[in-house]
Amino acid sequence: xxxxxxxxxxxxxxxxxxxxxxxxxxxxxxxxxxxxxxxxxxxxxxxxxxxxxxxxxxxxxxxxxxxxxxxxxxxxxxxxxxxxxxxxxxxxxxxxxxxxxxxxxxxxxxxxxxxxxxxxxxxxxxxxxxxxxxxxxxxxxxxxxxxxxxxxxxxxxxxxxxxxxxxxxxxxxxxxxxxxxxxxxxxxxxxxxxxxxxxxxxxxxxxxxxxxxx
Numbered sequence: 001x002x003x004x005x006x007x008x009x010x011x012x013x014x015x016x017x018x019x020x021x022x023x024x025x026x027x028x029x030x031x032x033x034x035x036x037x038x039x040x041x042x043x044x045x046x047x048x049x050x051x052x053x054x055x056x057x058x059x060x061x062x063x064x065x066x067x068x069x070x071x072x073x074x075x076x077x078x079x080x081x082x083x084x085x086x087x088x089x090x091x092x093x094x095x096x097x098x099x100x101x102x103x104x105x106x107x108x109x110x111x112x113x114x115x116x117x118x119x120x121x122x123x124x125x126x127x128x129x130x131x132x133x134x135x136x137x138x139x140x141x142x143x144x145x146x147x148x149x150x151x152x153x154x155x156x157x158x159x160x161x162x163x164x165x166x167x168x169x170x171x172x173x174x175x176x177x178x179x180x181x182x183x184x185x186x187x188x189x190x191x192x193x194x195x196x197x198x199x200x201x202x203x204x205x206x207x208x209x210x211x212x213x214x
């Protein structure tokens with residue numbers, strides 16, 4: 001059963017969060033999976049294990065929302081592709097650890113399509129820029145994508161965020177994922193000029209390849 005893909009445009013975070021929770025609570029064994037592709041207005045979100053102190057320079061213009069995903073603090077804003085994965089993992093036959101690995105691989109493959117080598121880091125969820133000749137050394141090891149999930153009754157929600165052309169100054173207000181001094185970068189800073197819709201389509205293709213049975 002193919003997932004229903006919904007392109008939601010620029011969507012309020014709190015309303016989208018409540019919609020994800022409601023969808024997951026109300027779904028049953030025959031409810032089709034859904035993939036939501038969107039952007040958010042500026043917002044900080046703090047995961048279950050998060051320390052609010054990792055927002056070290058609060059902004060009156062950017063709210064912070066406590067949420068029920070795993071992980072620490074992160075930022076969402078325009079110019080960042082957010083994908084929420086509302087999946088029945090039991091039906092797909094995917095365990096949580098494997099789901100994380102497959103999401104990470106889809107992100108790595110997407111970045112590779114645009115000439116960026118990226119990698120996982122043990123103990124630090126997300127995707128990071130690898131050392132490579134085409135990128136200034138200052139961006140080696142910088143975080144370019146984040147992920148955080150919640151699984152309830154074998155169904156996932158929340159998902160991933162890929163920085164395309166977003167406000168890096170906002171990331172400077174937090175310790176991303178709780179790591180002080182961790183650099184965050186976007187694809188535009190790494191020299192990628194393709195528009196967000198083109199990148200979004202490619203990411204969606206890789207996610208579907210990784211997550212959906214053919």
